[in-house]
Amino acid sequence: xxxxxxxxxxxxxxxxxxxxxxxxxxxxxxxxxxxxxxxxxxxxxxxxxxxxxxxxxxxxxxxxxxxxxxxxxxxxxxxxxxxxxxxxxxxxxxxxxxxxxxxxxxxxxxxxxxxxxxxxxxxxxxxxxxxxxxxxxxxxxxxxxxxxxxxxxxxxxxxxxxxxxxxxxxxxxxxxxxxxxxxxxxxxxxxxxxxxxxxxxxxxxxxxxxxxxxxxxxxxxxxxxxxxxxxxxxxxxxxxxxxxxxxxxxxxxxxxxxxxxxxxxxxxxxxxxxxxxxxxxxxxxxxxxxxxxxxxxxxxxxxxxxxxxxxxxxxxxx
Amino acid sequence: xxxxxxxxxxxxxxxxxxxxxxxxxxxxxxxxxxxxxxxxxxxxxxxxxxxxxxxxxxxxxxxxxxxxxxxxxxxxxxxxxxxxxxxxxxxxxxxxxxxxxxxxxxxxxxxxxxxxxxxxxxxxxxxxxxxxxxxxxxxxxxxxxxxxxxxxxxxxxxxxxxxxxxxxxxxxxxxxxxxxxxxxxxxxxxxxxxxxxxxxxxxxxxxxxxxxxxxxxxxxxxxxxxxxxxxxxxxxxxxxxxxxxxxxxxxxxxxxxxxxxxxxxxxxxxxxxxxxxxxxxxxxxxxxxxxxxxx
Numbered sequence: 001x002x003x004x005x006x007x008x009x010x011x012x013x014x015x016x017x018x019x020x021x022x023x024x025x026x027x028x029x030x031x032x033x034x035x036x037x038x039x040x041x042x043x044x045x046x047x048x049x050x051x052x053x054x055x056x057x058x059x060x061x062x063x064x065x066x067x068x069x070x071x072x073x074x075x076x077x078x079x080x081x082x083x084x085x086x087x088x089x090x091x092x093x094x095x096x097x098x099x100x101x102x103x104x105x106x107x108x109x110x111x112x113x114x115x116x117x118x119x120x121x122x123x124x125x126x127x128x129x130x131x132x133x134x135x136x137x138x139x140x141x142x143x144x145x146x147x148x149x150x151x152x153x154x155x156x157x158x159x160x161x162x163x164x165x166x167x168x169x170x171x172x173x174x175x176x177x178x179x180x181x182x183x184x185x186x187x188x189x190x191x192x193x194x195x196x197x198x199x200x201x202x203x204x205x206x207x208x209x210x211x212x213x214x215x216x217x218x219x220x221x222x223x224x225x226x227x228x229x230x231x232x233x234x235x236x237x238x239x240x241x242x243x244x245x246x247x248x249x250x251x252x253x254x255x256x257x258x259x260x261x262x263x264x265x266x267x268x269x270x271x272x273x274x275x276x277x278x279x280x281x282x283x284x285x286x287x288x289x290x291x292x293x294x295x296x297x298x299x300x301x302x303x304x305x306x307x308x309x310x311x312x313x314x315x316x317x318x
Numbered sequence: 319x320x321x322x323x324x325x326x327x328x329x330x331x332x333x334x335x336x337x338x339x340x341x342x343x344x345x346x347x348x349x350x351x352x353x354x355x356x357x358x359x360x361x362x363x364x365x366x367x368x369x370x371x372x373x374x375x376x377x378x379x380x381x382x383x384x385x386x387x388x389x390x391x392x393x394x395x396x397x398x399x400x401x402x403x404x405x406x407x408x409x410x411x412x413x414x415x416x417x418x419x420x421x422x423x424x425x426x427x428x429x430x431x432x433x434x435x436x437x438x439x440x441x442x443x444x445x446x447x448x449x450x451x452x453x454x455x456x457x458x459x460x461x462x463x464x465x466x467x468x469x470x471x472x473x474x475x476x477x478x479x480x481x482x483x484x485x486x487x488x489x490x491x492x493x494x495x496x497x498x499x500x501x502x503x504x505x506x507x508x509x510x511x512x513x514x515x516x517x518x519x520x521x522x523x524x525x526x527x528x529x530x531x532x533x534x535x536x537x538x539x540x541x542x543x544x545x546x547x548x549x550x551x552x553x554x555x556x557x558x559x560x561x562x563x564x565x566x567x568x569x570x571x572x573x574x575x576x577x578x579x580x581x582x583x584x585x586x587x588x589x590x591x592x593x594x595x596x597x598x599x600x601x602x603x604x605x606x607x608x609x610x611x612x613x
Binding site: 286 | 337338340341344345347348349350351352354355356358359361362365366369415416418419421422423425426427432433435436438439440441442443445446447448449450451453454456457458461476479480483507508509510512513533534536537538539540543544565568569572573580583584587590591594595598602
């Protein structure tokens with residue numbers, strides 16, 4: 001109403017400037033949609049030769065042989081999913097613990113340092129994690145892998161899964177990814193825990209619940225959807241993470257159950273092979289990018305749907 | 319529930335002890351989580367400082383990158399220049415556009431259909447993998463105009479844009495409506511109100527959000543790999559010729575077995591981390607110190 005009333009007060013020039021500014025803002029907003037659309041169009045277009053040659057085989061064939069012109073991405077999709085799954089298994093419980101620590105348990109003095117640790121973990125660039133992973137962590141952890149695989153040798157299933165002793169492997173990639181996604185999962189879980197109404201918590205305290213019982217009975221049920229969303233956003237991050245994985249996963253496109261052996265992942269192979277790729281090989285790598293883009297967009301959209309994050313914010317709950 | 323107020327029967331006492339035990343155990347687990355999360359940070363900082371500190375010198379920060387990766391000795395100057403120039407150009411593009419888009423979302427669109435879509439999509443865009451941004455700029459820019467620092471800046475700008483939009487919008491939402499109404503009631507136009515009242519009130523939050531986006535962009539490698547090429551001399555002209563950056567230098571040198579390359583990778587990592595951490599801490603300080611007290 002104010003806007004309408006005051007519009008009539010403005011004289012011509014000011015009104016035009018006003019209108020111009022609002023168009024400028026709108027244009028900037030639309031840029032997001034334009035860029036997202038262009039990403040799909042432009043990369044999809046360049047990837048066409050590979051999609052045409054391989055058809056559905058691009059997604060279902062596990063033979064990736066650039067020299068022979070065979071481009072099946074299944075091994076990379078497998079690697080991405082395995083490494084991301086390991087990352088989630090490790091990072092999710094720790095992140096929930098950290099989020100609970102920050103929101104419910106920590107004495108005030110400890111809260112800020114822990115938030116700082118999270119900020120710094122998030123600030124370390126991906127390539128530095130990769131460098132540390134390949135030069136330090138991978139070498140040290142290989143000894144642990146060796147011990148573990150010896151311990152479980154011969155036991156069915158476990159013996160196969162926990163086999164090998166390679167520092168550059170699915171497991172190393174998964175652990176590095178876990179470190180990298182912990183800050184984001186923690187910060188979203190924190191946001192979720194912070195939305196639990198105070199009276200619900202106080203009701204639990206009032207019934208004589210211990211802190212653990214309060215968390216289990218009041219906080220967790222209320223936050224379930226939000227937490228699922230947080231996990232899925234973490235998954236999206238893990239799937240798209242490139243450089244660290246490119247350095248530590250070992251770059252051997254293979255589908256095997258043993259977690260301590262080398263593999264490869266979608267984003268990682270693009271980073272490693274794109275430089276010397278030409279023709280269909282290059283198109284196939286761009287195609288991997290397209291598949292990755294679609295997968296991460298789906299995961300992100302679902303995550304936000306489940307968490308109802310956008311809606312809750314719009315609802316005006318500050 | 320009598321257990322809480324005091325155990326009256328032996329059974330109650332046992333139950334109470336068990337509940338307390340579970341609670342202590344849980345608290346212990348949570349503290350363990352904090353310890354586990356701190357370990358990698360400490361380890362990484364330790365190694366980066368130890369190995370990177372060993373090669374740090376004025377020569378390292380200023381000299382050109384050696385021609386042969388196997389040669390020993392310093393030189394990351396061009397990468398530092400490249401990182402600063404490329405990130406700077408990306409900031410110059412993404413921050414103004416991001417702020418304007420946030421202004422649209424919070425001041426004009428609010429809850430209408432289009433604004434809701436843009437908001438959701440910019441959330442989705444924050445989740446787009448950085449390597450996809452690199453491929454995108456490669457297909458849409460590099461194939462036509464060739465490798466350049468600007469191409470890298472475009473890719474980084476695409477990454478920063480949604481981060482700036484979301485953080486700015488969060489801050490704009492905190493600006494009290496009374497400020498806007500007062501300005502409008504004085505006869506100021508909406509544009510003038512936004513530019514002279516709303517944005518200044520939110521400036522510290524906007525700056526700190528932007529700095530975090532810059533910090534994230536400065537550390538990115540994947541979007542630069544196929545957009546800026548490689549150069550061993552400093553190139554301050556972002557529109558012409560190949561460029562280089564700290565992050566891509568770390569990536570390339572990390573895969574080389576030669577001690578010289580390894581040392582340069584660690585040195586570059588230390589430089590990059592210092593840069594990024596300074597930006598992050600600066601953002602924190604700005605948020606804390608200059609926060610406009612609202613309500």
